[in-house]
Amino acid sequence: MSTDETAADNMCCASCGMAELDDIKLMDCDDCDLVRYCSDECKEDHRRQHEHACKKRAAELRDKILFTQPESCHLGDCPICCLPLMFNMKDAMLQTCCSKVICKGCSHADMIREIQENRKQLTCPFCRHPKPTTVDEMKLYEMKRVAANDPVALRELGKESFQSGDYDKAFKYCTKAAKLGDVDAHYHLSFMYRNGQGVEKDLKKELYCFEEAAIGGHPRARCNLAFYEWKNSRFDRAVKHWIIAANLGYDEALHEIKNCYLMGRVSKDEFAAALRANQAAINESKSPQREAAANFIV
Structure with a gap:
């Protein structure tokens, strides 16, 4: 000893x-x-x-x-139906009034109910605050959440600033959101560190942000780590990352595991387990309400 x-x-x-x-x-x-x-x-x-x-x-x-398997992807569960949210935001909606991410199944079901009740103004499915009807109202809601130090609102303002080319502002708000625990903010900060946008280029901080996002259940961040490990010939670590991401229902990671299986770097049992876990994660996120929303035609 x-x-x-x-x-x-x-x-x-x-x-x-x-x-x-x-x-x-x-x-x-x-x-x-x-x-x-x-x-x-x-x-x-x-x-x-x-x-x-x-x-x-x-x-x-x-x-x-x-390398601990997260319980769910970084978006967690829908706060209404309590079913897992998938990483693709096309199947969910961010409510600017309360910064909650609602699955489109619950949002669609609530909209149908309010129409049937002849409501003149639709409300948020979660907090019941009237939904914004203009871009200005939406921005007002967002800034109220920013003033309250809401990490989601801070991150969204950072993303908007980034898209408009104000990288200094983007870095400021994403950093603040990350310190408050927002996983997506870490993910966006990693690219800013990589490209030197609003901050000096820093590979160590880029990887740290990817790691923080991956730990929080961000499958794309974990796949980026996997590609980094693969590039540096740390194949076992790369495979671990892809398996964790696939277990969250991320199909791109499952595709990489298949390639590793064909190359002999993943066993048949490991590939089969990843297939089962991937499908189980996808099945857990399904509901009749979500299917109805997906099939709804305006």
């Missing part, structure tokens, strides 16, 4: 050996779970000795989080 492991097991400072008592509380290393310290001075004194083991353990902990 190493000195670091002994220090952790004995609940004592890894540098000076002082034990944790009622009046002495040890603090964990900032990056790993191997050692603890009684003071900042001890942490600094022990830094060079611990640095190698710390980086190795931190990478292990990061990989454990990175």
Whole structure:
């Protein structure tokens, strides 16, 4: 057993050996779970000795989080029917009044109900606020959500700024949304770091943002990580990423797993398991209401 492991097991400072008592509380290393310290001075004194083991353990902990299968894609569940939302926003609608993403099945069913009740003004299926009828009203709703530090509204404003060419503003709002936990904001920030739009190019931060988005269930971000790993000949890591994305119902990832199977880098059992998980994720997102919405002709 190493000195670091002994220090952790004995609940004592890894540098000076002082034990944790009622009046002495040890603090964990900032990056790993191997050692603890009684003071900042001890942490600094022990830094060079611990640095190698710390980086190795931190990478292990990061990989454990990175390669854990998310419960659902980054959009989560529809807040009305509670069925999983898929990553394709053509099957869902963002409500500017409350920043909720509603599946088109629930939105369509609510619209039919309100028409049958002869409602003069349609309302949001979730918060029942009157729906905006003009672009100006929609913008007003959005800015109210931005003022309330709503991460979805902040990210959407960042995307709008990006599309208009104001990269500095886009980076500002996407960064703020990412800090508040918005997965899509991390995804968009990764491209800004890659292309140097509103910020200096930075490969490490690009990959970090892709990782944060992937951890949050963003299948496209995870596929980007897979292609990066494949390009660098880390084939096992690439396959892990594609399997996780396929398990979320992302067909592009399943296609890549098929290619890996044909090349002999994925076993028959692994390919079959990915096929089953992919189809199960797709089936979980289906409902009669969503099918009716998809078949609705204006």
